[in-house]
């Protein structure tokens with residue numbers, strides 16, 4: 001009963017391309033836009049430490065589990081879970097893992113496209129010289145004016161979704177591989193250039209201290225949940241994106257090695273982004289806790305003061321848009337692959353439908369920054385914050401919890417050994433400790449201690 005399933009999709013042309021694609025999925029707005037702003041909102045240091053711990057002890061094992069399940073099932077997450085539960089005669093409810101991923105994917109893509117639209121629109125603004133020699137007020141006002149113009153935001157959101165739909169229509173190998181091969185390394189280089197600027201600025205020490213002074217007292221209950229959610233989000237975990245990509249990974253590649261490379265790359269990008277942004281914040285007298293606009297105010301300020309800033313600034317936002325596209329593609333892959341398998345329709349027709357649903361949902365996020373800014377859903381959060389909170393802090397960790405338990409306890413030992421290349425018993429023991437113990441218990445622990453129970457009470461008392 002444990003024979004390999006024939007793959008029904010194309011394959012990555014090499015392990016290296018899988019690394020690039022998975023890194024393309026992981027590295028995105030989560031690292032460059034979101035990590036600095038939520039680290040800022042949560043007081044820096046201690047939050048950063050928690051995030052790093054979550055990446056290492058929860059994220060890495062769960063990522064290995066996802067790749068493994070995907071490669072064993074060789075289908076979309078939903079069908080992979082269907083076939084694995086059938087093969088190993090386990091409860092059909094595990095297919096929930098696949099469905100959580102599809103729903104979380106829509107929620108995430110809906111706002112992801114809006115923020116990526118901001119990045120797209122900033123390419124032109126940078127190139128047009130809006131920020132040359134600009135001071136804090138110019139940078140802040142430009143961003144606020146933009147937020148107050150929902151139609152313009154919808155325009156950029158639409159453009160971003162159109163590009164994404166176009167690329168995913170082309171299929172994983174052709175569409176993705178080409179896009180990723182060049183832009184990822186370039187983005188990295190540009191971040192390092194910006195880092196050089198930050199190091200040379202007077203605020204570097206302060207920025208560094210903000211990020212690495214581990215003052216645990218600065219943390220409130222919720223910060224722990226946000227740090228864990230961020231670890232899931234930034235590594236693209238808990239919703240089947242990595243599982244879907246794992247389905248295209250050739251059987252011979254080592255999972256542990258591959259996953260470590262991706263996790264290290266992803267973390268490095270986030271930390272560099274933070275080290276770029278916080279010194280600029282302090283040198284310019286900005287507030288670290290100013291929220292989602294952080295990157296869009298600080299980065300233009302830095303380029304505005306640099307020689308050739310117009311060119312490099314435009315290039316930076318171009319590359320951020322690319323990083324966002326390679327992530328957006330992976331966010332939609334679980335749903336897309338499932339629908340392709342189920343209805344045997346063309347990828348392009350399905351891509352259009354998926355894009356449309358995300359577009360409609362995304363309008364709520366667009367309006368959260370203007371006419372709906374006083375409209376609160378759960379627990380006093382705006383529409384955007386609610387969608388973000390629900391998907392990142394609840395659905396992804398919950399999906400990850402189920403994935404870890406399934407991969408540690410339901411999957412037969414011989415499959416685990418074969419997938420992870422374990423020969424002796426030590427590997428298996430470590431797997432049980434990390435994937436079967438620390439990772440799921442960590443998620444549960446954070447859920448319980450973060451006052452999620454309190455949240456549900458607020459949730460229900462605020463929906464009248």
Ligand code: PHE
Pocket residue numbers: 025026027028029030031108232233234235236237239241327328330331
């Ligand atoms: N990891 C991506 C980022 O950091 C976002 C993402 C989340 C992608 C979930 C896929 C799945 O931007």
